[in-house]
Amino acid sequence: MTDSLLQDAPASATLPEWFRSTKTAAASAFETLPMPTRRDEFWRFCNIKAFDPQDFTPARPVAREISAELVAASNGLKTSLGSFVFANDQLVARRAAPELAKAGVVWLPLSEALVSHSDLVARYFMQTDSVLGSAKFQALHGASVKEGSFLYVPKGVRLSAPLEAFHWLAGSGQAVFPHTIIVAEEDSSVTLVDWFKSAGEARNMACGVNDLHVGSGAEVRYVSVQEWCRQTVSLHTNATTVAKRGSSIHLGLHLGGAFSRSESLSRLTGAAARCDMLAATVADSAQEFDQRTLQDHRSPETYSDLLYKNTLYDQAKTTVSGLIRVEPHAHKSDAFQKVRNLILSPDAEANSLPGLEILADDVRCSHGATTGEIDAEELFYMQSRGIPARDAYRLITYGFLNEVLERFPCDTVRETLQETLRARLRSH
Amino acid sequence: MSLVIHNLHARVVGGQEILRGLNLEIEKGRIHAIMGPNGSGKSTLSKIIAGHPDYEVTSGEVLLDGTSILPLSPDARARAGLFLAFQYPVEIPGVSNANFIRAARQARLAEGEELDAVDYYGELYKEMDTLEIPRTFTARSVNEGFSGGEKKRNEVLQMAMLKPSYAILDETDSGLDIDALKIVAAGVNAQRGANVGMLVITHYQRLLDYITPDVVHVLVGGRIVRTAGPELAHELESKGYDWIREDLAESASA
Ligand SMILES: Nc1ncnc2c1ncn2[C@@H]1O[C@H](COP(=O)(O)OP(=O)(O)OP(=O)(O)O)[C@@H](O)[C@H]1O
Numbered sequence: 001m002t003d004s005l006l007q008d009a010p011a012s013a014t015l016p017e018w019f020r021s022t023k024t025a026a027a028s029a030f031e032t033l034p035m036p037t038r039r040d041e042f043w044r045f046c047n048i049k050a051f052d053p054q055d056f057t058p059a060r061p062v063a064r065e066i067s068a069e070l071v072a073a074s075n076g077l078k079t080s081l082g083s084f085v086f087a088n089d090q091l092v093a094r095r096a097a098p099e100l101a102k103a104g105v106v107w108l109p110l111s112e113a114l115v116s117h118s119d120l121v122a123r124y125f126m127q128t129d130s131v132l133g134s135a136k137f138q139a140l141h142g143a144s145v146k147e148g149s150f151l152y153v154p155k156g157v158r159l160s161a162p163l164e165a166f167h168w169l170a171g172s173g174q175a176v177f178p179h180t181i182i183v184a185e186e187d188s189s190v191t192l193v194d195w196f197k198s199a200g201e202a203r204n205m206a207c208g209v210n211d212l213h214v215g216s217g218a219e220v221r222y223v224s225v226q227e228w229c230r231q232t233v234s235l236h237t238n239a240t241t242v243a244k245r246g247s248s249i250h251l252g253l254h255l256g257g258a259f260s261r262s263e264s265l266s267r268l269t270g271a272a273a274r275c276d277m278l279a280a281t282v283a284d285s286a287q288e289f290d291q292r293t294l295q296d297h298r299s300p301e302t303y304s305d306l307l308y309k310n311t312l313y314d315q316a317k318t319t320v321s322g323l324i325r326v327e328p329h330a331h332k333s334d335a336f337q338k339v340r341n342l343i344l345s346p347d348a349e350a351n352s353l354p355g356l357e358i359l360a361d362d363v364r365c366s367h368g369a370t371t372g373e374i375d376a377e378e379l380f381y382m383q384s385r386g387i388p389a390r391d392a393y394r395l396i397t398y399g400f401l402n403e404v405l406e407r408f409p410c411d412t413v414r415e416t417l418q419e420t421l422r423a424r425l426r427s428h
Numbered sequence: 429m430s431l432v433i434h435n436l437h438a439r440v441v442g443g444q445e446i447l448r449g450l451n452l453e454i455e456k457g458r459i460h461a462i463m464g465p466n467g468s469g470k471s472t473l474s475k476i477i478a479g480h481p482d483y484e485v486t487s488g489e490v491l492l493d494g495t496s497i498l499p500l501s502p503d504a505r506a507r508a509g510l511f512l513a514f515q516y517p518v519e520i521p522g523v524s525n526a527n528f529i530r531a532a533r534q535a536r537l538a539e540g541e542e543l544d545a546v547d548y549y550g551e552l553y554k555e556m557d558t559l560e561i562p563r564t565f566t567a568r569s570v571n572e573g574f575s576g577g578e579k580k581r582n583e584v585l586q587m588a589m590l591k592p593s594y595a596i597l598d599e600t601d602s603g604l605d606i607d608a609l610k611i612v613a614a615g616v617n618a619q620r621g622a623n624v625g626m627l628v629i630t631h632y633q634r635l636l637d638y639i640t641p642d643v644v645h646v647l648v649g650g651r652i653v654r655t656a657g658p659e660l661a662h663e664l665e666s667k668g669y670d671w672i673r674e675d676l677a678e679s680a681s682a
C-alpha cells in the first residue's frame with residue numbers, strides 16, 4: 001500500500017483544523033485515485049512507468065552542517081526584498097526587508113502562515129482542482145505538504161524588487177512537497193523566483209504545487225528555475241487565476257531532473273485579464289520533460305500568450321501539450337500559443353500536442369508548433385566571424401532560448417536567468 | 429603578401445559549376461573591385477573563399493599569404509585573417525550584437541585568455557560612433573529587424589572590430605542611402621592601409637567614387653574577363669556588360 005510515503009506525515013496538532021482535514025481527505029484521495037497510464041489523454045507520450053512514488057519516503061531534515069552549506073550555496077538574484085531557504089521541506093534561512101512588513105506584506109513560511117494567518121491561507125490553499133492529469137499527485141502533495149512560501153501583497157502595494165525562495169533536496173530516496181502561494185490584491189505588483197536544487201546526485205522525488213492569485217489590476221511575475229539533479233523525478237502543478245485587468249507572467253526555466261512533469265493552468269476569470277506563459281527547456285542525455293498547459297478564458301476580452309521552447313540533445317525527450325479553451329461568454333478574447341523545438345541530435349524526440357476549444361465568437365486565436373535544427377546559414381555566418389562551430393552551436397541555442405527570457409520584464413531577474421542558462425549550456 | 433585565387437573551379441555540391449577557372453590576386457594594401465552581371469558568380473566566389481559548405485572546389489587554389497586555406501573550416505579561415513561582409517547578412521535571434529562580436533573576438537584569443545570587457549566595449553562604442561550606429565544596437569539581436577542599410581553598417585562594424593588582413597565586401601553599398609553610403613565608405617577607408625587587402629563587389633560606380641579601387645575586374649560566367657584601372661568602372665556604368673559579352677563571343681569564335 002501507500003504506507004511508506006504517507007505514514008510519517010501526522011499533521012501537527014498546532015495546525016488549523018481545516019488544514020488537518022484537508023490532508024486527511026487528500027491522503028485517501030491519493031490512495032483511491034489510479035496511477036495514470038499513457039492511455040490517459042493527459043499522459044500521452046509520457047514515460048510515467050519510469051517511476052513509482054512508493055520508492056520514496058518523506059524527506060528527513062538535513063544535518064546542521066549540510067543546511068549551512070546549502071544556505072551558503074543559495075546564490076540567486078543580486079538584489080531581493082526577501083528570501084527563504086528550505087532544505088528537505090524545512091526552513092533553514094530567511095530574510096525579509098523591513099519594507100515588506102511596513103507595507104503590510106505577509107512573507108512567511110507556509111508552516112507559520114498556517115498558524116498566524118489561517119483564514120487567509122485557507123482561502124487560497126489548493127482551491128483549484130487538477131485539470132491536466134495530475135489529480136493523484138496533487139492529492140499526494142495535499143496529503144504530504146508541510147512547508148513552502150506564503151506571499152500576500154495588500155491592495156495597491158507595488159514591490160520595488162523581487163523575492164526568492166530556494167527549495168533544496170538532499171539525501172536519497174527522499175520526497176519533498178514544495179508549495180508556493182502568492183496572493184496579489186487589487187493593483188499590487190510582485191515578482192517571485194523559486195529555485196529548485198539538489199544537494200547532490202541521488203534518486204529523489206519532488207511533488208510541488210503553486211497557487212497564484214492575481215487580483216484586479218494586479219501584476220504577478222513568477223519564475224520557477226528547475227535545477228534538480230539528473231536522477232530526480234519531479235512533478236509540479238501550477239494554478240494561476242487572474243481577476244479583471246490583472247496580469248500574470250509565468251516563466252519556467254527547466255534544466256534539471258531525470259523526469260520532469262509540469263502542469264500549468266492559467267485561468268482568466270475577470271474581464272481583460274492577461275497571462276503570459278513562458279518556458280525555456282534544455283534537455284540532454286536521457287532527460288524527459290513533459291509539459292501540459294491550459295489557457296482557460298472565462299471572461300470577455302481576456303488575453304493569453306504562450307511561448308514554450310525546448311532544445312534537445314542526445315536521447316532527450318520533450319512533450320508539450322497545450323490547450324486553449326475559450327468559454328462561450330468570453331468574447332473578444334485573444335489566445336496565442338507557440339511551441340518551438342530545436343533538435344540537436346538525431347536520437348532526440350520532441351512531441352507537440354496542441355488543442356483548441358473555442359466556444360465564443362469574435363476570438364483571435366493562433367497556435368503552432370515547429371521543430372527544426374540549427375540553421376545552416378546562421379552557423380556559417382558565425383563561423384565566418386571566426387567562431388568555432390561548437391561555440392556557434394551553443395550561441396545559437398542560447399539565442400533560441402534567450403528569446404523566451406527576453407520576454408520577462410524584470411531586468412535583474414532576467415540577467416540572473418541568462419547567466420544560469422549560459423552555465424547550463426557550457427558543457428555543450 | 430596576398431590573397432591568391434588560382435585557376436579556381438567550383439560548383440554547387442553535386443551540381444552546377446559556377447566558377448570556371450578564376451584567377452585573381454589581392455595584394456595587401458590594395459583595393460580590387462569586382463563588377464559583373466547578376467548571377468555571374470560574385471557572391472559565390474566570396475562564399476567559396478570563406479568556406480561555405482554548399483560549394484565544392486573541384487580544382488585550383490586559394491592561398492592566403494602563401495598558405496592554402498581550402499583545407500580549413502570557415503572559422504579557421506576567419507581567424508587566419510579573412511573577412512566577408514555578406515550581401516545578405518544573416519539574422520540570429522536572441523543573440524545580442526555585442527555578445528556576438530565579443531564571441532568572435534574571444535575566439536581569436538589563446539585558450540584560457542579572457543577578453544577585457546571594459547576595453548572591448550570602449551572599442552566597440554568608438555567604432556559604432558564612427559559608423560553612426562546608435563548604442564541601442566549593442567543589445568539588439570544580431571541583424572534582427574535591422575533595415576537593409578543598418579545590416580550593411582553592422583557588417584562594416586564587424587570588420588572594424590575583427591581587423592582582417594583580407595576583406596571581401598559583397599555589395600556593401602546596396603541598400604544604403606546617400607548619406608549612409610558616405611558614412612560606410614568613410615568607415616571602410618578608415619580601415620584601408622598597408623595591412624589589409626580588400627575586394628569590393630559592387631554594381632555601381634558610385635561606391636567607387638568614395639572607395640577608390642586600385643584595380644577593377646569584370647566577372648562574367650564564373651571567370652574574370654577584363655582587368656583594368658578605375659576607368660573601367662566608368663565605362664561599364666555608361667555601356668553596360670553587352671559589349672564585353674560581344675567581345676568575348678568574338679574572341680571565342682575567332
Ligand atoms: N547554392 C546554390 N544552389 C544552386 N545554385 C546556386 C547556388 N549558389 C549560387 N547558385 C547560382 O550560381 C549563380 C551565381 O550566383 P551568385 O549569387 O554568385 O551571383 P552574383 O554574381 O553574386 O549575382 P548578384 O549580382 O545578383 O548578386 C546563379 O545562377 C545562382 O543561381
Ligand SMILES: [Mg+2]
Nearest residue numbers: 470471472515
Ligand atoms: Mg551577389
